[in-house]
Amino acid sequence: ETGVTQTPRHLVMGMTNKKSLKCEQHLGHNAMYWYKQSAKKPLELMFVYNFKEQTENNSVPSRFSPECPNSSHLFLHLHTLQPEDSALYLCASSPDTGETQYFGPGTRLLVL
Amino acid sequence: DAKTTQPPSMDYAEGRAANLPCNHSTISGNEYVYWYRQIHSQGPQYIIHGLKNNETNEMASLIITEDRKSSTLILPHATLRDTAVYYCIVRVRDDKIIFGKGTRLHILP
Numbered sequence: 001e002t003g004v005t006q007t008p009r010h011l012v013m014g015m016t017n018k019k020s021l022k023c024e025q026h027l028g029h030n031a032m033y034w035y036k037q038s039a040k041k042p043l044e045l046m047f048v049y050n051f052k053e054q055t056e057n058n059s060v061p062s063r064f065s066p067e068c069p070n071s072s073h074l075f076l077h078l079h080t081l082q083p084e085d086s087a088l089y090l091c092a093s094s095p096d097t098g099e100t101q102y103f104g105p106g107t108r109l110l111v112l
Numbered sequence: 113d114a115k116t117t118q119p120p121s122m123d124y125a126e127g128r129a130a131n132l133p134c135n136h137s138t139i140s141g142n143e144y145v146y147w148y149r150q151i152h153s154q155g156p157q158y159i160i161h162g163l164k165n166n167e168t169n170e171m172a173s174l175i176i177t178e179d180r181k182s183s184t185l186i187l188p189h190a191t192l193r194d195t196a197v198y199y200c201i202v203r204v205r206d207d208k209i210i211f212g213k214g215t216r217l218h219i220l221p
Contacts, residue, residue, distance in 0.1 A: 002157070004155075042210075043211040045209070045210075091155075092156075097206060098205035100158050103157065103158075104155050105154055106154065108153070
């Protein structure tokens, strides 16, 4: 266990649904991240938060909306997704943005 | 783009040392070498990192050549649970992690 938990672990949703992914870290870290891993592609960084402030948005479509209410929790709100958004969504945290990142187990998302 | 080159796959017998090479010929002086691994359908797991000196921890050893243009991750006694994709990443502190395709390591019984 890395100290980073993600829920749900699996999610199936239709293109008109709204759902949220949750990430929680118990490590006292200040930076949190969302990554996307599509089949047979490298991990892609989506968002970076440091001390609850978004510091990076890697040209992610607006149907993905992150929220970081505090340094321990990170959400990814999903709305009107497309089938090509089906992927493994990974959360990570680090003490600060320059330091070693620790990943959660991921949420496997299927969009129908 | 990833700044590293790794073989796409490698096989080792269980119980033997597994040596995973990584080329990073364009590495600059302030860039660290990081290794992560990803077991199937799980999140990446941090293994080890180093700048110039060789490093060892409870999981692995990292050997960095004197010119820093390549490195080797050594799993001293590989087990079946070490079967995973291993990523070699070069980055400056405060820079984002860019994952490449990694090396798919198969540990054979």
